[in-house]
Amino acid sequence: MSAITTIDYLLPGEIVDNLKSKDRHTIIGPGLRRNEENPNKSLIVTQAGWLRFRSPNTYWIDSRRNRYIPKKGDLVIGIVTKKSGDIVRVDIGSAETASLSVFSFEGATKKMRPDLNIGDIVYAKLLTAHKDMEPELVCIDQYFRAGRLGILSNDGFLVCLNLNLAETLLNAENPLLRTLGKKFPYEIVIGVNGRAWIKANQAKDVLTICKTFEVAKNESEKSIIEACRQTK
């Protein structure tokens, strides 16, 4: 993967042009929207933050926001809040609750419904996320397989992280999760909406992980790597 370059610090409403594209396609991540006045050539910024670019054609805004804004393709952790017929409402931390069909689980049919109850935690993918519509979740991929998505069991703990920490932890180069894994066995699910579900053999281990995240929140990436190197 090519390196990420930082272009500039931008404020909402500023216009980004001179975009690079590959085969006339450009990929835009969070914080950017099409500019209505010149829809085919430029973008408009919706969040204050650093404009980042990865060749050949990806742009996004890196900000320090705390509120999660749904984006198509995000893998999130949600809590079931309401059941109504074939659709359940799921709280994913965004302004609006998302909808999740009971048929969008692996092997689900009209007769074979998944066992979904209010208060259950699901790890799901955002199928649609549009500013004028409610977000829609699914628990299967394009081949109708669950993979790692689905209902998370009741013997785990749900904690809230901030968005930046969730993104840092999901970077495979970050050694924090591996270093913890050497100390004790555990399973973790981190959603890009800043929530984490932790399961370990002992409650002590879960607390250790929570405390580690609490500390890591205020540390730079460099100091996290250094701390992990020392505990080896």
Add this chain to the structure above:
Amino acid sequence: MGENFDVDLSKNLLEMKFMKKTKEQVLKKRDDAEGQAMYSKQISDKMRKSDGDIIFRQASISNCKNLVEGRLSFGGMNRVVEKLMESDYNKKYFDAEKRKEKDVSDEQMAKEYSTVVDTLNKKFRPKKQRNQKFQKPSTTEPLV
């Protein structure tokens, strides 16, 4: 065999058994030509070229930053998840490690290699050319 379908083959010939493939090709070509004639009036030059227009595609932050799928297991807590991690998390981790270990980057290697090629090239040149001395360019001439 140079196939030239500009020559009109007769209908009876195309119906013959051994001409099956050729018949398909001839029919396809005729259809294409018909289609083009039909729509050529509606497709303007601007539509064909559309200079500089970009198609924007939305993507998740995980695609932008190349993040891993969030469900991970360590120390054998969930074997199924650990198996699925192999292709995603472990692969990205090893790639990152490899990049760090490499003491000569690909770009540097390419640069070094090209100089080696140059020196070897010199070796195989006739002696007359090899011994040519570098001449300082005259200052009056423009550089470019």
